[in-house]
Amino acid sequence: MLDELLGRAELKARIEELEEEKRHLERRAEAEEERRSEAARKRQEAEAEVNRLEDRIEGLEERVERLSGDETADVDFRDTEALRGERRDEVLSRLASFETGPEGALTAMVDEEVPEAVSDALGERAALIRRAAPCLVCVDDAGLVAAALDPPTPPAPFAAWDSEFRLDRSWFAPAAPTWVALVRSDLFALGIYDGDAVTLVDDIESDVMGSHSKGGFSQARFERRRDQQVDDHLGRARDAIETHLDSDVRDGSIGLSDDADLVVLGEQTVLGQFTDLADRTAAVDASGAPGEALQRAVREFWTVRLSLL
Incomplete structure (x- = not known):
């Protein structure tokens, strides 16, 4: 009552309002400070990323300049050819029959970096190796032979001079009967x-669902059902491979040894499911019925590209 008479009640209420406004402003100030700190941290991270990318760009630009300098002569392949079957064996036989003096024939398996021996032997034409890599290079010191081939199952990188070219037929075709599997999201074929x-x-x-149409299932439900169908199909394919590789079908009557290799070909998106089973995997584009598609996949994988330098 006395506070009301003296007008202090209104002042106290105002003080409380101001105190609350003060606390509110303090909270805003603290939040703003946190935002500034977070913004400063993010800005520092962004600046560090920019510096890293600038260094990366500078390195790539230097590499482009170096490669451009190597290719100023505008060299090109004398010819290219896809080799398979008898034609492949004929070309390999010709290269294998080449003989010269000690250290007159250079063979090199080139992956990313071109060995110095190859650059010295080919000069400006070494730029072609970067375009053909990974490839097996065969060059003699007289310049009579200069060719590159892309082996389907390449060896580890090497470079060596000898009296003949180093060629292993297993790099280009199976040395013994081999298991081959074609795996797509809706099809599987296994053969020898x-x-x-x-x-x-x-x-x-x-029977795997195709593209989603309007109406019916929602897109998310459709994708879940399709993914499950694909998983089920791939599981059946794995079971079939394991069953055949562990069964009596691997006896001598079909010409397979107990340690016969398994090559799995097919869609890139599904190959990861078979890397633990396969000796080698590769993406191929093979359509059609199982037998026909497997034939196409094998033909594509074991085709050897010959490039004359």
């Missing part, structure tokens, strides 16, 4: 490839 022909052993075709 002896270097000339493919024998179909097993196949599976699954």
